[in-house]
Amino acid sequence: MIERRDEELSHIYRDAEGPRPPQRVDDNILAASQRVAGTVRRPAGFRFSRRWGTPVAIAATVLVTSTLALMVFERQSGVDTVAPPVPRADRPAKVSVPETQRAPQAEKSSPAGKSPPAEIQRAAPAGKSPVAAPPRPEKAPATPEKAPATPEKAPATPEKAPATPGPQAAPRSDKVQQHTVETALSSERRATGQPARAPAIPRGVEILRKSEEVKPAPAAASPQAPVPDAQRVFDAQQRLRAMQAPPAAGAVSEPAATLQGSGVAAPVANRLATPEAKERTPEKWIEDIRKLKTEGKASEAERELAEFKKRYPDYRLPDDLR
Amino acid sequence: MRSMRGEASDEELMLRYGRGDSRAFELLYRRHRLPLYRFLLRQLGNAESAEELFQDLWMRVVNSRGRYQPRAKFTSWIYAIAHNRLMDFYRANGRASFLSHEESQFVLEDAPAAEIAADLRLDRKRAVERLLAALGALPDAQREAFLLQQEGEMSIEEIAAATGVGPETAKSRLRYAVAKLRASLGKES
Numbered sequence: 001m002i003e004r005r006d007e008e009l010s011h012i013y014r015d016a017e018g019p020r021p022p023q024r025v026d027d028n029i030l031a032a033s034q035r036v037a038g039t040v041r042r043p044a045g046f047r048f049s050r051r052w053g054t055p056v057a058i059a060a061t062v063l064v065t066s067t068l069a070l071m072v073f074e075r076q077s078g079v080d081t082v083a084p085p086v087p088r089a090d091r092p093a094k095v096s097v098p099e100t101q102r103a104p105q106a107e108k109s110s111p112a113g114k115s116p117p118a119e120i121q122r123a124a125p126a127g128k129s130p131v132a133a134p135p136r137p138e139k140a141p142a143t144p145e146k147a148p149a150t151p152e153k154a155p156a157t158p159e160k161a162p163a164t165p166g167p168q169a170a171p172r173s174d175k176v177q178q179h180t181v182e183t184a185l186s187s188e189r190r191a192t193g194q195p196a197r198a199p200a201i202p203r204g205v206e207i208l209r210k211s212e213e214v215k216p217a218p219a220a221a222s223p224q225a226p227v228p229d230a231q232r233v234f235d236a237q238q239r240l241r242a243m244q245a246p247p248a249a250g251a252v253s254e255p256a257a258t259l260q261g262s263g264v265a266a267p268v269a270n271r272l273a274t275p276e277a278k279e280r281t282p283e284k285w286i287e288d289i290r291k292l293k294t295e296g297k298a299s300e301a302e303r304e305l306a307e308f309k310k311r312y313p314d315y316r317l318p319d320d321l322r
Numbered sequence: 323m324r325s326m327r328g329e330a331s332d333e334e335l336m337l338r339y340g341r342g343d344s345r346a347f348e349l350l351y352r353r354h355r356l357p358l359y360r361f362l363l364r365q366l367g368n369a370e371s372a373e374e375l376f377q378d379l380w381m382r383v384v385n386s387r388g389r390y391q392p393r394a395k396f397t398s399w400i401y402a403i404a405h406n407r408l409m410d411f412y413r414a415n416g417r418a419s420f421l422s423h424e425e426s427q428f429v430l431e432d433a434p435a436a437e438i439a440a441d442l443r444l445d446r447k448r449a450v451e452r453l454l455a456a457l458g459a460l461p462d463a464q465r466e467a468f469l470l471q472q473e474g475e476m477s478i479e480e481i482a483a484a485t486g487v488g489p490e491t492a493k494s495r496l497r498y499a500v501a502k503l504r505a506s507l508g509k510e511s
Contacts, residue, residue: 009453009500009503009504010472012446012449012450012453012507013450013453013457013472014472015446015447015449015450016450016453016454018356018360019359019360019363019369020356020359021355021356021359021373021376022373025373025376025377026351026355028377029351029377029380029381029384030347030348030351032381032384033339033344033347033348033351033380033384034344034347036384036385036387037339037342037343037344037347037387
């Protein structure tokens with residue numbers, strides 16, 4: 001009963017003209033809803049981050065990478081600056097020319113007991129061109145570092161032993177040969193158009209030298225003490241050459257040409273470049289000379305000995321070959 | 323029902339609006355603006371107050387978009403908001419009659435069936451006028467129950483939930499309202 005009457009009432013009620021909200025109220029409400037929905041859809045900063053996020057990330061990556069690269073480069077440069085002084089690539093004549101002449105001269109002129117660097121420094125101005133004569137101020141502080149390194153760091157090494165004359169000659173020989181190799185390599189770089197990175201070579205030599213200086217001296221306070229030094233230098237040369245110029249086809253003749261081009265005496269350069277020289281140690285060479293003598297090949301033995309003396313001017317020959 | 327017709331339900335539209343779909347809100351608004359406005363206008367009897375409350379009501383809906391959970395029908399939810407706004411309005415304007423039980427002043431049995439039947443013979447236009455006048459004369463709670471049923475298409479339980487009373491109270495209010503309206507129609511005949 002009530003349900004039916006409700007229906008009748010409902011019909012009458014719905015016949016009434018329905019009032020409507022004003023248009024401005026509709027507009028206000030819809031505008032507010034869209035404004036709020038827009039905020040929800042795109043929160044503050046969303047557009048900004050979406051638009052600039054990628055470029056900012058790329059820029060940050062580039063910045064960090066370049067900064068790191070710069071730091072590494074600077075660190076490397078800093079290490080290079082500390083590295084011991086070496087002849088510049090632009091002054092090859094300074095060392096390459098006296099390879100066969102100056103070393104014995106310096107040996108003669110220098111009193112025993114002086115440190116090798118001091119000798120070299122003194123010998124340089126007395127030596128040759130004005131180009132080589134002026135000291136290099138940027139490398140100057142490194143020299144004292146190097147100077148005490150030999151006698152102080154390895155007090156037990158034969159170099160320090162005053163009784164034997166040989167040990168004093170050994171470091172100089174070492175150094176002269178090192179200069180020769182370094183000059184040759186820098187000339188090689190110049191020839192190939194590569195930038196002369198002088199520190200790269202001495203660092204390797206210096207590391208080798210230092211590592212060996214730290215080693216306890218073997219029972220080498222004998223007259224044969226210089227032999228290991230020469231051997232070490234020779235090995236270092238070999239290793240450096242291997243590092244700087246990896247072996248390739250025709251690699252045998254190339255170093256010889258390079259060395260000759262850099263002013264190294266031709267026989268020495270040839271010998272350095274030949275596989276025989278690479279393999280033959282001074283001891284072996286001495287043995288070969290002895291062998292030639294015993295076989296009666298005196299002239300050949302003499303020639304070999306002369307070449308040996310040229311090659312190792314500071315080497316203390318055994319009594320039977322003097 | 324709307325879902326069965328392929329239309330999005332009110333609850334679904336509200337959720338979509340909560341995710342930022344302003345078009346969903348527009349649909350929702352178009353569906354409910356007239357019933358809600360009539361509900362408020364007939365409860366208040368004043369267009370200005372009705373507009374104010376109507377706008378305020380919808381702004382509350384807008385601001386609740388993120389918190390909305392479809393635990394009940396959207397109509398129950400929105401009319402509950404409307405009811406609360408009305409209560410606030412009544413309190414602010416010193417209209418406490420809503421809270422009293424004015425049903426006792428009217429006796430259901432007093433509505434004679436013959437008089438009710440007479441309204442069917444009335445002119446349709448005059449019947450509407452008399453019904454609206456009687457509706458305005460109803461106590462607030464009864465009128466609200468009737469309007470919720472008519473405008474909100476709500477059941478007794480939904481009316482009870484929206485107005486915060488028990489189902490029996492809601493049913494009683496509705497019965498009193500209907501009886502008075504019928505009586506108003508029958509007396510004229």
